[in-house]
Amino acid sequence: MPSRTEQVTPALLRDWPLPADADSKYSRGQVVAVGGARTTPGAVLLAGVSALRVGAGRLTLAVARSVAVPMAIALPEAGVVGLPETETGSPDGTGVDQLMGDLSSADAVLVGPGLDDPDRTVDLLTSMIDGIPDEAAVLLDAFALGVLPRVPEVAERLQGRLVLTPNAKEAALLLGVEEIDDRSAARIAATYGAVVSCQGRIAAPDGSQWEVATGLAGLATSGSGDVLAGALVGILARGAPPDQAACWATHLHAAAGDRLATRVGRLGYLARELPDELPTLLTELTP
Numbered sequence: 511m512p513s514r515t516e517q518v519t520p521a522l523l524r525d526w527p528l529p530a531d532a533d534s535k536y537s538r539g540q541v542v543a544v545g546g547a548r549t550t551p552g553a554v555l556l557a558g559v560s561a562l563r564v565g566a567g568r569l570t571l572a573v574a575r576s577v578a579v580p581m582a583i584a585l586p587e588a589g590v591v592g593l594p595e596t597e598t599g600s601p602d603g604t605g606v607d608q609l610m611g612d613l614s615s616a617d618a619v620l621v622g623p624g625l626d627d628p629d630r631t632v633d634l635l636t637s638m639i640d641g642i643p644d645e646a647a648v649l650l651d652a653f654a655l656g657v658l659p660r661v662p663e664v665a666e667r668l669q670g671r672l673v674l675t676p677n678a679k680e681a682a683l684l685l686g687v688e689e690i691d692d693r694s695a696a697r698i699a700a701t702y703g704a705v706v707s708c709q710g711r712i713a714a715p716d717g718s719q720w721e722v723a724t725g726l727a728g729l730a731t732s733g734s735g736d737v738l739a740g741a742l743v744g745i746l747a748r749g750a751p752p753d754q755a756a757c758w759a760t761h762l763h764a765a766a767g768d769r770l771a772t773r774v775g776r777l778g779y780l781a782r783e784l785p786d787e788l789p790t791l792l793t794e795l796t797p
Contacts, residue, residue, distance in 0.1 A: 520761075527797055529749035540566075547624050556623070557651075557736045557740030563744070621648070623652055672752075673746065724761065728770065
């Protein structure tokens with residue numbers, strides 16, 4: 511029989527508290543986020559800001575070399591590594607050795623926001639996999655999860671610590687179907703051995719399922735998914751297990767949208783405005 515789907519509510523989250531606050535940026539969790547092609551650097555910027563806004567202590571961004579300096583200026587709280595790129599500005603999958611120092615100490619790794627070349631993304635994933643610590647959680651988003659059917663060994667290597675945040679189109683691609691339904695998140699979780707957050711539904715490989723009932727149409731805007739991915743990887747870095755991190759981040763993302771819908775309007779608020787809502791929402795949910 512299918513697992514019962516539990517509603518994610520503030521009461522549930524207060525009874526499922528995140529790891530206690532730590533006293534240094536290292537013990538609060540170290541995040542490495544990889545993405546940011548020349549034409550889409552904003553995606554990894556949104557994710558990085560969101561990771562810091564949920565309490566991650568240290569952030570490294572790895573982006574196409576041509577946008578590394580602008581990225582470092584835009585987000586001075588982060589360390590920025592410039593990766594070799596193609597003529598069109600996509601990270602070309604090489605030069606990962608420049609990232610290994612940060613990668614080796616990462617508590618959580620995000621790959622995908624702002625990547626725009628599937629073949630190069632495959633190269634990047636396969637070259638990174640050996641450098642990710644065995645205890646680090648890994649979140650794949652956007653192109654990095656879209657290419658997962660081509661590199662099943664990546665999911666196999668990351669069993670038990672893999673998180674996926676597909677949108678509807680990416681979820682259909684992962685399952686090889688035309689359209690998704692209410693069971694799709696659970697099917698992806700079982701297929702790839704990952705915790706999945708998709709369209710407000712969260713599923714774990716053991717059959718556990720949750721649903722976030724909040725969130726309005728305004729979240730369907732460019733960059734919103736990058737905010738979700740960043741919040742999720744930040745909570746993972748703080749030490750939360752994948753299922754808890756996915757439930758918390760998905761709720762926070764949706765609740766941030768609700769706050770902006772009330773203050774700005776149901777439609778028209780920007781993804782860049784979502785991260786600023788996260789610290790207050792976290793405080794309200796902390797016992």
